[in-house]
Amino acid sequence: MASKPGILTDWPWTPLGSFKYIILGPWVMETIYSIMVKDPQEWDLTNFTVIPFMLWRMLHNQLWISFSRYRTAKGTNRIVDKGIEFDQVDREKNWDDQILFNGILFFLANKYVPGASHLPLWRTDGVIITMLLHVGPVEFLYYWFHRALHHHYLYSRYHSHHHSSIVTEPITSVIHPFAENIVYFALFAIPMLTVVLTGTGSIIAIAGYITYIDLMNNMGHCNFELIPNWVFSIFPPLKYLMYTPSFHSLHHTQFRTNYSLFMPFYDYIYDTMDKSSDILYENSLKRKEETPNVVHLTHLTTPESIYHLRLGFASLASKPYSSAWYLWLLWPVTLWSMVLTRIYRRTLVVERNRFHQLRLQTWAIPKYGIQYRLKWQKESVNNMIEEAVLEAEEKGASVLSLGLMNQGEELNRYGEVYVKKHPQLKVKLVDGSSLAVAVLLNSIPKGTTQVLLRGHLTKVAFAVAFALCQKGIQVTILREDEYEKLDKSLGTKSEGKLVTSKSYSSCKVWFVGDDLTEEEQRKANKGTLFIPFSQLPPKKLRKDCFYHTTPAMQTPTTLENVDSCENWLPRRVISVWRIAGILHALEGWEEHECGYTMSNIDKVWEACLKHGFQPLKVPTQSKS
Structure with missing residues (x-):
């Protein structure tokens, strides 16, 4: 929002929210009606291409975002x-508001502008006219309109909304108040209306022109330089006819320079080109891939989770993961992505952060949760994790933390197999188990005297049971086989606090892991607090009970570049397995924390609080 919003700031359909596309209903119905009723020779191809073209523009923009x-x-x-x-x-x-806006205008023009219906697919003269009109009046008028927008009156009421983004993403290019978009479309309509009214218009000329605008807009705001300098060496005048991402980036950091739309020659003519444009361009081209200090290794969870990655849909990634019905409409894309995970065998860098002087990266293995559970996929998954470990070593990372199912006991003995296989590893492998235990112990409501522990017994579960017994809290086990394993492991260290029981109603606090059944959840007392000790959360079946998150903590504000949620966790909350790797690097700890070893729980907890990470409120406490 601009600092002093002017008239026509909001889009007319803003109150409709996600139902805004219902506005297209009348035109879509009219198109369908004409297909069903009219003779094929009377069909208007121009009208039929509006919706497909809108979809193409959305896909084009999304590809740039990713x-x-x-x-x-x-x-x-x-x-x-x-x-x-x-x-x-x-x-x-x-x-996508501007795509919807343009779609409505295309439908209206097709119906009411003379010559805008039944356009031919191609006309060479119309394409040439479109190009000339863009180079001439469009670029010239845009330059002066843009300079006017930087006058205090218009800037504070309109254009400051766009400039709120100092660091740009491709979609930043179209984030303007409604009034600005009206003017922009009026400018871009000059070539399109001219060729239509002169009878030289064509579908490809108009669609190609809008695609060119989208391409240049996205490129100019992508925040990485991709135009090689040999292009300008071959044809030097091109520097006046095509801007670069670094050229326009200076406009967002310096504000009073580089006003041109896509062709910088007006900045040269009117002496508004930033003097550092060439230097920034050269420096950006020379910049190498960033070397991380800490790598967090995660993976896809469900087929739909690919859309919730930071590389997927930005709006979905910025919210805790939840299934959305409309994603089923994308099942062909989802299916294709699943096929790609069978082919593509390298990790993806999905996120970068900075914490004080540490450079952090999150890498994702292109495998889904179900693939980790398949025995015949075990070797493939392990090989990819091992390759990621060795790549982190090669890039000079000091710590690699294993997230989600990358640290399974059956899979790799909590990461120990990689340390055994590569004893000279300099990168420290961290499974985060000690911090997970610390967070779980500090999630128990005050005054709790007994807890129920149920789920697949992991390294964390054994450590939690031991710590609870040492604190004098009774640990109730439902299943005999789980009790025998814990009793054998703890022995006399349980202090007599480890008991077995068939009663589900004896405890109001449950520590739960994988294998918790729906039937067991339903037998819990009303008001029971479920605290997961597993990486994946249980299904929330009971509305009369409380569900805590998987082990996680609130991040300090000094953790930078946080614009997406980690799976199902709230904003600026990250898993303890990820935090553990950061702490390992901050404290300079030299040992691995993997296999069946565990760091000192109190030491890790104190370090965590010292660096600003805060425990989350337990649901029962927040509602009391």
């Missing part, structure tokens, strides 16, 4: 280092 986020996370040719935060993602989530 590509840009991937490249800026890796750091290669990145222009501005500063990160983006959730407020920018929220501000830019309605980037």
Whole structure:
């Protein structure tokens, strides 16, 4: 929002929210009616292409978003280092408004503008006229309109909304108040209306022109330099006819320079080109891939989780993961992505952060949760994890933390197999178990005297049971086989606090892991608090009970470039397995924390609080 919003700031359909596309209903119905009723020779191809063209524009923009986020996370040719935060993602989530707006105008023009229906597919003269009109009046008028927008009156009421994003993403290019978009479309309509009214218009000329605008807009705001300098060496005048991402980036950091739309020659003519444009361009091209200090290794969870990655849909990634019905409409894309995970065998850099002087990266293994559970996939998954460990070693990372199912006992003995296989590893492997135990122990409501422990017994579960017994809290086990394993492991250290029981109603606090059944959940007392000790959360079946998150903590504000949620966790909350790797690097601990070894729980907890990470409120406490 601009600092002093002017008239026509909001889009007319803003109150409709996600139902805004219902506005297209009348035109879509009219198109369907004409297909069903009219003779094929009377069909208007121009009208039929409006909706497919809108879908193409959405896909085109999304490809730029994903590509840009991937490249800026890796750091290669990145222009501005500063990160983006959730407020920018929220501000830019309605980037498709201008596509909807243009679609409505195309439908109206097709119906009411003479010559705008039944356009031919191609006309060479119309394409040439479109190009000339863009180079001439469109670029000239845009330049002066843009300079006017930087006058205090218009800037404070309109254009400051766009410039709220110092670090740009491709979609930043279309984030403007409604009034600005009206003027922009009027400018871009000059070539389109001219060729239509002169009878030289064609579908490809108009669609190609809008695609060119989208391409240049996205490229100019992508925050990494991708135009090689040999292009300008071959044809030097091109520097006046095509801007670069670094050229426009300076406009967002310096504000009073580089006003041109896509062709910088007006900045040269009127002496508004930033003097550092060439230097920034060269420096950005020379910039190498960023070397991380800490790597967190995660993976996909469900087929739909690919859309919730930071490389997927930005608006979905900025919210805790939850299944959405409309994602079923994308099942062909989902299916294709699953096929790609069988082919593509390298980790993806999905996120970068900075914490004080530490450079942090999150890498994702392109495997789904179900693949980790398949025995015949075990070797493939392990090989990919091992390759990621060795790649982190090669890049000079000091710590690699194993997230989600990358640290399973059956899979790799909590990461120990990699240390045994590569005893000279310099990168420290961290499974985060000690911090997980510390967080779980500090999640118990005050005054609790007994807890129930149920689920697949892991390294964390054994440690939690031991710590609870040492604190004098009774640990109730439902299943005999689980009790025998714990009793054998703890022995006399249980202090007589480890008991077995068939009663589900004896405890109001349950520590739960994988294998917790729906039937067991339903037998819990009303008001029971479920605290997961597993990496994956249980299904929330009971509305009359409380569910805590999987072990996680609130991040300090000094953790930068946080613009996406980690799986199902709230904003600026990250898993303890990820935090453990950061702490390991901050404290300079030299040992691995993997296999069946565990760091000192109290030491890890104190270090965590010292560096600003805060425990989350337990649900029963927040509602009391």
